Amino acid sequence: MQRSLLNKLLEWKTRSERKPLLIDGARQTGKTYLLQSLLGSKFNRTLRIDFLESPEMADAFSGSLTPTDLISNIELLTGEEFEPTTDLLLLDEIGECPRAVTSLKYFAEKAPHMYIAASGSNIGLLDSFPVGKVEQHNLRPLSFHEFLLASNEAPLIKAFEGQVNNAAAHTKLFDKLTDYYFTGGMPEAVNSWFAPANDSILERIAAVSRVQADLISGYQRDFGKYSGKVDTGLIEAVFNNVPSQLSAVIDESVKRFKFKGIHERKSRYGELESAITWLEKCRLVLKNFPIDGMPKSPLAAYKKDNMVKLFLFDVGLLNHMLGISYKEVKQQGFDYKGYVAENFVQQELAAQGIDPTYSWGDARAEIEFIITDDQGRVVPIEVKSGKRTRAKSLVSYITKCQPHKTIKLTGTQGSPATETKNLVVPLYFTEFAVKEYLKR
Known part of the structure; x- marks a missing residue:
């Protein structure tokens, strides 16, 4: 591996x-x-x-x-x-x-x-x-790139690393992406998916699910062992609530973390802050800070600690905690729920050293991620999990903020290499959105 x-x-x-x-x-x-x-x-x-x-x-x-x-x-x-x-x-x-x-x-x-x-x-x-x-x-869970390397499928790895943009590569890479949605990047889960070459798909699914269940149980045991002065029940309540917060999405865009109903008699950020901080220090959650108005560099100067989105550190464990089966992941295909795609993008950005991340919103629109290039210019990144790529929020952002460039991560094949301003990029190429597409 x-x-x-x-x-x-x-x-x-x-x-x-x-x-x-x-x-x-x-x-x-x-x-x-x-x-x-x-x-x-x-x-x-x-x-x-x-x-x-x-x-x-x-x-x-x-x-x-x-x-x-x-x-x-x-x-x-x-x-x-x-x-x-x-x-x-x-x-x-x-x-x-x-x-x-x-x-x-x-x-x-x-x-x-x-x-x-x-x-x-x-x-x-x-x-x-x-x-x-x-x-x-x-060291984070395996990125999608590392997941492909673990597959040992040389032609597919070559197509990914070469950023091949054709129908054949797209079909295979998106299929592997939905496998990654289910498996995630925890090494034992990935090994259970790829190593037993002679096992049936049902046996591999069951093996991955067992690994994920054991991992979740292990983390929950750690809450009591390492919580120190932080309320163990509070840590567990916040951790268990992250998937349900993410899945409670109506318009495919993850909202900021709602603090009500998580733990009895605790409904404000200040009362849950110690548990959130503990989970972040143990690398089990990832933070995204919504910013309104006209975003400028440095983005960190405009964040508010009590206005935060929480993502799980591994998309496979997210699916497991929500009880989403492999069949559901594969059947939904291009129309798979936006919050899973958003959690995936959050992970990929973190793997590139962007942690925490930032988003943008106003009364009627929200951009899932905004990042800055090496010149300090803010670039919006819209996430659309399926084939439908119309993005009203991105239009609103362009009207209000006039960015020099936009990136839309989608379930489609993407825009041609000649496009340099309003890029449409397949979700599986999120890694390159940071490494290369910002510089086009």
């Missing part, structure tokens, strides 16, 4: 001096696999410590935090030798050992020649953090 983040990690490896790596991300997004199997394969060997699996390894960090002392302690406790010039030290679930988190500062300052990598699923909840002393990355 290929992960795009690996390229940045390999560049980290080539430096003569480096800060420790810290890979953040929701549980089960593949952090250990990325570091141990993919990055680790580029080293002579990888010495891995899992503080969740082996809490006794915290003893190695109970005394001196000098790198040489720490390496000596680790060798004694593991019975394995570590060669700093050729080996990778992997500190897994580092959030379980606060002293190990602190040690990253000393590795950065006193041993920048060593290869130190750490990962954790509760990094955002840490009380103390070695700011400026680590190179931090967030």
Whole structure:
């Protein structure tokens, strides 16, 4: 299974001096696999410590935090030798050992020649953090591009990467997109979908559903384990409510999060803020901030924290929590519900480093996403999940804001390459809406 983040990690490896790596991300997004199997394969060997699996390894960090002392302690406790010039030290679930988190500062300052990598699923909840002393990355679920790579369908991957715009490619790519809507990007779910080549479609569907059910149960157990001072019931109530908020859409455009009816006696943003923040820090929800009036760069200057849309971090888990079957996903095809397409676009933008995202609205119109190009110009992105691409909201935005360019993500094949102002782009090419279409 290929992960795009690996390229940045390999560049980290080539430096003569480096800060420790810290890979953040929701549980089960593949952090250990990325570091141990993919990055680790580029080293002579990888010495891995899992503080969740082996809490006794915290003893190695109970005394001196000098790198040489720490390496000596680790060798004694593991019975394995570590060669700093050729080996990778992997500190897994580092959030379980606060002293190990602190040690990253000393590795950065006193041993920048060593290869130190750490990962954790509760990094955002840490009380103390070695700011400026680590190179931090967030590993998200597989993007649609990574999902295609996992399929090992070379012609389809080639068509996607070449942005082929013809009927044959569109049919195949949109079919894979609806598979992705159901499966999502959690590595175990993707593996259950592609790996058992001899299994029937019904067996693969059942396998993916079991994985997704286990993942949701695991996250819900984590609420109690890591909630700290935040009300566990409140966290669970907000998490469980995100899919229903998204699906309660009349005009295919996701509205801002409504705070009433989520939890007994709590109906204002201020009362739910701690739970929302907790879920965001654990990478389980994605935020989108609606902006009104004339949007300008920087968009962050115009956001209001209590005016927020919440999306789930994985579209496959969204479908599972709503009880939408694979058959429903495939049957609805081009007319599939707009909120799923919008959650997909939110994920793809986040995978490109755009997090949080922003949207635009007035009394009668709403644009799902607005982003800025490298010149600070605001570009509206309208999301239309089906073949019908008429967009009254986009017309309203153009009239009021006069953008130099517009992008419409749809279930259609898209506009020709010669179009440079009002682009129509297939939903599965959302990745390129950020990388290339902004520059056309």
